[in-house]
Amino acid sequence: MKALLLAMLLVPLAGIAVLYLLPRDVAERSATRVGFYAGGAVLVLAAALACVFDYTKTGYQAGVNWNWIPALHIRFQLGVDGISLPLVLLTALLSALCFFYSIRHMPDGGSQRSYTALLLLLEIGMLGTFLAADLILFFVFFEIVLLPMWALIAYWGTDGAKAAANKFILYTLLGSAVMVVGFLVLFAYADSFDMAWLTAHARGDVPKGAALTAFALIALGFAVKTPMFPLHTWLPDAHTAAPTTGSVLLAGVLLKMGTYGFVRIAVPILPQAAPTYAPALAAFGVVGVIYGSLACLSIARKPDGDLKRLIAYSSIGHMGFVLLGIGSLTTVGMNAALFASVAHGLITGLLFFLVGGLKVRVHSAKLDDIGRALYRRAPKYGVLIAFAAMASLGLPGLAGFWGEVLALFSATRPGTGLTQGSYIAMASIAAVGLVLTATYLLAVVRRVCMGPAATPSEQPVTELTAVETATWTPLVLLTLLAGLWPALLLGITNPAVRVLMKGV
Amino acid sequence: MTISSLVQNVSYAQIAAPLIVAAGAVAVLVAEVFLPPKRKPLVSWLSLLVLAGAAAPDIALWPGRTIGTFCMPQSAAGLYSLGIGEPHGMPSTCSYVADRFTLIFQFIALAGAFIVVLMSAASMKRDRIPTGEYHFLLLSSVAGVLVLAASRDLITLTIALETVSLPAFALVGLKRWSGRSSEAALKFFLVSVASTAVMLFGISLVYGATGNVHFGPVALHLHALTGATGGTSGPIRHLAYLGAGMTLVGFGFKVSAVPFHFWTPDTYAGAPVPVAAYLSVVSKAAGFAGLILLTGTAFSPLLNKTGPLLAVLAALTMSLGNLVALRQRDAVRLLAWSTIGQAGYILVPLAAHDPTSYTKHINASVAYIIMYAAMNLGAFAVVHSVHSTSLDAYRGLAKTRPLASAALAFFLLCLAGLPPGLMGLFAKVAVFGAAAGSHLVWLAVVMAVNVVIALYYYLSWTARLFATPDAATAAVGRSPATLRFAIGLTVLAALLFSVWPQSALGAF
Secondary structure, three states: OOOHHHHHHHHHHHHHHHHHOEEEEHHHHHHHHHHHHHHHHHOOOOOHHHOOOOOOOOOEEEEEEEEEEEOOOOOEEEEEOHHHHHHHHHHHHHHHHHHHHHOOOOOOOOOHHHHHHHHHHHHHHHHHHHEOEEEHHHHHHHOOHHHHHHHHHHOOOOOHHHHHHHHHHHHHHHHHHHHHHHHHHHHHHHHHEHHHHHHHHHHOOOHHHHHHHHHHHHHHHHHOOOHHHHHHHHHHHHHOOOOOOHHHHHHHHHHHHHHHHHHHHHHHHHHOOOOHHHHHHHHHHHHHHHHHHHHHHHHHHHHOHHHHHHHHHHHHHHHHHHHHHOOOOHHHHHHHHHHHHHHHHHHHHHHHHHHHHHHHHHOOOEEHHHHHHHHHHOOOHHHOOOOOOOHHHOOOOOOOHHHHHHHHHHHOOOOOOOOOOOHHHHHHHHHHHHHHHHHHHHHHHHHHHHOOOOOOOOOOOOOOOOHHHHHHHHHHHHHHHHOOOOOHHHHHHHHHHHHHHHHO | OOOOHHHOOOOHHHHHHHHHHHHHHHHHHHHHOOOOOOOOHHHHHHHHHHHHHHHHHHHHHHOOOOOOEOOOOOOOOOOOOOOOOOOOOOOOOEEEEOEEEEEEEEHHHHHHHHHHHHHHHOOOOOOOOOOOOOOHHHHHOOOOOOHHEOOOEHHHHHHHHHHHHHHHHHOOOOOOOHHHHHHHHHHHHHHHHHHHHHHHHHHHHHHHOOOOOHHHHHHHHHHHHHOHHHHHHHHHHHHHHHHHHHHHHHHHHHHOOOOOOOHHHHHHHOOOOOHHHHHHHHHHHHHHHHHHHHHHHOHHHHHHHHHHHHHHHHHHHHHHHHHHHHEEEEEEHHHHHHHHHHHHHHHHOOOHHHHHHHHHHHHHHHHHHHHHHHHHHHHHHHHHOOOOOEHHHHHHHHHOHHHHHHHHHHHHHHHHHHOOOOHHHHHHHHHHHHHHHHHHHHHHHHHHHHHHHHHHHHHHHHHHHOOOOOOOOOOOOOOOHHHHHHHHHHHHHHHHHHOOHHHHHHOO
16 A cells, blocks of 8 residues: 555656656657556556555555655655545546546647646646645645646646736745745644644644644645635636646646645644634635625626636635635534535536637637537537536535535534634525525526527537547546435545544 | 973864865966966866865764864863853864864865866856966865864954955956956955954954953853843943944855845856856855854854844845845846845844754754755856856747756756755755744744745746747857766756755754
C-alpha cells in the first residue's frame, strides 16, 4: 500500500521525465498519449488503493514516514484515510478523463509536450495535497499546483488569459503564504507538523490566543482556495479564461483543496479556536450561496452572458453550502462538506466539459452564440446539459442533492458553543439560495436547450462524438450512483470524520 | 607575567584560507604583467585555482573542534560562542575564530567568487576590463570577506569590512570607458565612506562604554551595564545603546537595508554584471555575517533593543524593495531591487529578541543566505549570458536558448519561493518559522504579503521567457563554455538544495 501511494506520485513524474527525454519532435507527437498512459496508470493505482483500503479502520493507512528535513522538523509523511480517499479517487478520475479528452481536443496555445507536462505536474500537486500527512509537505503540494494551473490559463486560455492567470496565482499565493505562517505559529507551540499527532494533542499545547491567530491565518488560506465569498473574485476570471481541462480540474479538484483543508486541518487541529470563527465561515458561506445564485441569474438573463462564467459563479454558491456544513462544526456538517465537494467535482467537471465542447463547436461560450433549441439541433448533447443542470440544482436522486441537504440539516443543530438560532436563520437563507439555484439553471436549460427551431443564422451543432461520450459517461454514472446510493460515500467518510471531530 | 604569556600563538591552519587568497591576489597581479597578451586568459584560471585552493584548509577544519587564534593571553579557556544570553565563564578574547559559522561564510565567499570568476572569464575582453587588476581586486575583496566572517573583535571586523569594500569601489568602476560605471563607483564610494564613518564612531562609543573591543568582553560589560544591577550607570548605558545602533547602521548600508539602500540599484546597473553579482551575493553575505556576529555576540545583551529595530528595518526593506522592483524594466535593476527585498527576508530572523533561542533563529538567516547565494548568482549568470539587460530582450528566449531559459525560470521561481523552486520555498519557511517562533507574527504576515508582491515580477519575467519572440528579443548565440559551466554549477547547487534542503538548513 505504501508503494501504491508513492507510485501515484512517481508515475506522473516519470511521465514528465519521459516527455523531456524523448527527442523534441517525437515528444510533441506522442505527448498526449504519454499523458494518457500516465494518467490512466494513476487511475488504476487509485482504484487498486480503493480495493486494498481497509474500510473498518479509522486512522491513516499506508503511512510513508521519512525524515526529510530534520533542521525544520519536516517529514515526508503520506497517508490515506476515509476523508482523503474519495478526493484522491476524484482527482485520479478527473485527471485521467482530462488526459483522455486532450488526445482529441488539444487546446490551441502551444507545445503539446509542455501542456501534458504541466497537467502531470498539476496531478502530482493535487494528489500530494490529499495524501500529505505533514503540514509543511501539505503546503508544498498545495503550492505545486499553482504554477501549472497558472501556465495552463496563461498560455492555453482565451479572453484576457494573462490577467486572469496572474489574478489566480497572486490571490491563491497570498492565501497559502499566510496559511504557512499559521502552520508555523502552530508549530511554535505544538512543536510538530504531524497532522495526526496534532489532531490528538494540539488542543492542550496551543494557548487560546495563539490558536485564534493560527486559525485565522490558516483559514484565510483555505478560504481563498475554496473560495469563500469576499475572497472569490479570482475564480470567475480564471474559469472564463482557462482551457476546458483547466476549468475541469480547477473546479473539480483545486477548490476541494480548500474544503479539505478546513475539514482535515483547521477545525480538528485547532478545535479551541473553531467556535470563534465558525459562525463567520457559515455566514460568508450563506452570503456566497445567495451572491453566487444572483450573479448566475443576472448572467443567464444577459444576451452576452458567458456560460463558463455562470458555472464559475454557481461554484461559489455550491461552495457556500460546503462552508455552511463546515461552519456547523458537527460530524454531519463535515460529512456533508465532503459529500458536496465530491458531488460538485463530478457535476461541475461534467458541466465544464460540456461547455468546453460547445466552445469547440461554436467557438464561444456566450449564450447568444450558442443559440437555442439544442434539443433539436443535437438532442443527446442537449439532454446531457439538462442532466448536468438538474444534478447541479440538487435534484433528489442525483449527487448534488445530498451534500446540500445534509449541510442545511447540520446547520439546524450546530455544534457545542454555537447559537442554534442564528444557524437556523442562516440555513433558511441558504434554502432560498437553493431555490435561486434552481431558477437560474432552469433558465439556462430553457434558453439553450429548448425554444423554437433553430434559425438559419445559428451554427449547426454536431452531436456527441465518441471521445466525448467516453469521457463523460463515467461522470454521469457516478453522479447517478452518488445520488441513488449516498451511503456508499458517506460510509467511507463518516468513520474518519468521527475520529477527527472527537475533540471538537 | 611571563614572557610566554604575551606571545600569541598563531594557528596557521585557521588563517590559511585568507592567506592563500591574499597571496594569490598578488601572484595574479604579477603574473598578468609577465604573461604575453595571448595568454592573458590564463589569469582567470589562476584565480580559480587560488579560490579552490583556499577552500582546502577550510574543508580540513570543518569536522574539527572550534578553536581560535590571535588570542589575548588571559583567555586560556572558555570560547565565547554565538547566541549566548547570559555570559558565563571566561569570555574568549580571540580575534580570529574559525568555527562552523565562519567556515560557512568562507565557503559562500569562495564558491561565490569562483562562480563570479567563471562568469567573467570570457567577457573580460568584450567589456574591455583590465584582467590583472580585476582579479587582484576581486581576490583582495574576497580575502576581506574571509577575515570578516572569522573576526571576533571590533577592530578586526572594521579592517576586514574595509578590505571588502575598498577593492569593490574600484571593481565597480572598472569599465573606465563607461560614464555610468564611474558614476556608480563614485556613488558606492561616497555612501560606503559615510557609513564607515558612522560605524567607526559607533565602535568608538562602544569601546568607550565597555573598555573592550573583543566581542565576548563587550557583551559581558554590556550585560552589566544594561542588567538589573546597572542602574547607576545611566549615561554610559545610553552611550552604549547609541554606539551599538551606529555600528549596526554601518552594516545596514552593506546589506542595503532600507533606508540605507539607495546606492544599490545605480551601483549594480553601472557595474559589470559579474561585479554586480559579486556585490549582491558575496559582499552582501559579508555584511550579514558582520550583522549576525554583532547582534548574536557583542550586542547580545541588547537584543531586546536591537530586535524591534531590526524588525522594523526588515519590514521596510522587503516592502520597499519588492514594491519598487515591480516597476523595473531592466534586468539588473530588477535584480538589484529584488536583492533588497531578499535582504529584508534575511533580516527577519535577526529581529528575534529572545536570547535563549537566538542561535536557532540565526540558522534560518544563514540557511537563507546559502540558498540565496546559489539562486542569485545563477540568475546573474544567465543575465550575463544574454547581452542585453532590457527585460524585453527576454521575450521568447525559450525558443532560441531553451536551457538557459529553463535555468533562469528555475532561479526566478526559487527567488519567488514557488515550486518547483523548492529551495526558495524552504528558505522562506525557515524564516517564517523563526518569525513565528519569536512572536513576530505581524512581521511574518508582512513577509507573506511581500512574497506575493515579489511573485508578480518574478513571474512576469518568467512569462516573458516563454512568450512569442518579437523584434526586441535578444539575438544571442551560444554562450562561452566557462559561462555555461558557471550556470551549470549554480543549477546543480539549486537542485541539490531543492531536493535535499537539509544540506543548507542543517549546515549551521
